[in-house]
Amino acid sequence: MNVHVARSGPAKRLRADDGIAKGEQLLVVDNISLAFGGVKAITDISFDIAKGEIRAIIGPNGAGKTSMLNVINGFYHPQQGTITFRGQTRRRMRPHEAVAQGIARTFQNVALFHGMTTLDNIMTGRSVFMHQPLWWQAIWSGPALEEEIEHREAVEEIIDFLEIEHIRKTPVGSLPYGLQKRVELGRALAAEPALLLLDEPMAGMNLEEKEDMSRFILDVNQQYGTTIALIEHDMGVVMDLSDRVVVLDYGCKIGDGTPDEVRANQDVIDAYLGVPRD
């Protein structure tokens, strides 16, 4: 059941431009504190993410990196502080609203929908743009069918981009780990995010898979202009990919700056990087 379709042009991008110029602040995290009962996960952290950059968040295990991402996309609600995304400050927000605003993410552990095919998984990522009501869906014609095909074209573009054409109709549960990670990236891209949060996209990969994934991250950043926030433990990857790095330790920010600045920061060396062996 091969599908060969000559496309007339690139699929339409649906997300409206926000008018923020490249290099200006896209997201500002201001004095965020998050605690679970007595456990302080994040203490008074502020940083910003500029439009168009790749921003890495690093730190030892338990430093609060994933919690930070969860705060950014509305899954956790911080006790203090504000998040300003695209000029809008918010306090409480449900994750699906964050997606609608243009924040998408991938997960540390692969969180695909295992009962669905690759195609359906990425199509699910388009849900934010699909609104045809139940009755059109039920008769499978008219606007609902048009919508389905329009989004299928956009999804096929992502499938082409990530070079996963051959597994389009394969249930994701049976895919190898590296491909699952790629499908997950595809699902996040389907929402056409302005800000893409990647939680350890290269964990558990071999060198070749890491190289592939790094290339995809750079391509996403350059081709779609997507701003990326990246959590990763592979320092080689982090230092090569990212424009700026923020370092967390025990829920506090201990460093922030370009890779070179961070690498020279004594606090960061003590807490996380260690002394290089010559």
Place this chain on the structure above:
Amino acid sequence: MLYRTAGQFKTSYKADHALFPVRQDAVLLWIIVFLAVVVFPLTASEFTFQALLIPVLIYSLAALGLNILTGYAGQLSLGTAAFMGVGAYATYKLITIFPEMNLLAAILLSGFFSAAVGAAFGLPSLRIKGFYLAIATLAAQFFLVWLFEKWAWLYNYNASGAIQVPNIDFFGIRVAGPTAKSIVQYYFVLGVVALMTALSINLTRGRIGRIWKAVRDMDIAAELVGINLMKAKLLAFAVSSYICGVAGALFVFLWRGAAEPNLFDIPLSFRILFIAIIGGLGSVMGNFLGALLIVALPVVINTIPDALGLDIGAAPLEHINTMIVGGLIIFFLIVEPLGLARLWQIIREKFIIWPFPH
């Protein structure tokens, strides 16, 4: 072999999104339609209509309703029979309050009552899942059956406490009531079931189906890709209950002819759950296969000794029957825990790659 996908190329996404991307499947469907519309009605006896064809269709529809909720959206429910009851009682009230009303319209309308009740009892799903949700839906089961019994207005203050289906004409043809012909009832049920099945297939393969499956497979990830969990779950409860309600209305009006409250008690819920599980959760076709196994097979087995001229006696036959059907259920669940529909899918895949194993 006959079943091959080689050479069937798609040149548009529309063709790729077709209901049957493989031509042989469409042919198979037409054969089934031909059997259901022409062959069965022409050959069936009164007994076959009443004991096999009509109940299998109605049970399949009820299981389809449950399957939408449990198989697609992943929300376990034990309240199916109660939601069927809401459909049946709503139809009864509609028909008796507005005697002029078209039966089909009444049945389709009654589904909305059931959908509303289902969505209300689906509210706990926003906080709890799995077995705990199943227990919460038991509340619907107990409460609604109690209501059917105690709220005399529902059965028009009948002394018996039961609802009796009056004679109802559908465009001049008697479809329900004591004097209705089985073949007419069969066609009516077939039409409604076919309509509901077609709509359900479309729902489950489009955006809404994907949202449900996403909620089922990983609800946190579903929320983080932009799905409103509350809407998705309540919609699943509403659609599921709508279908169950319609099935319940058919159950009483086109098959049983009368209903007491305890008809909608928990054994019926379990029976429908078994059909859905054995047929295959997350499959539309599985419901029909499951209903064939659980509803039709015992009836067929019952007729075998007579046909062979054996004299076993009613009671032993009943026990043997239970043993055979129970054994088959265990057998199928061991062979394929994901249900008969999955078994059929594996057979298809084998056919496609035949004669090679991979």
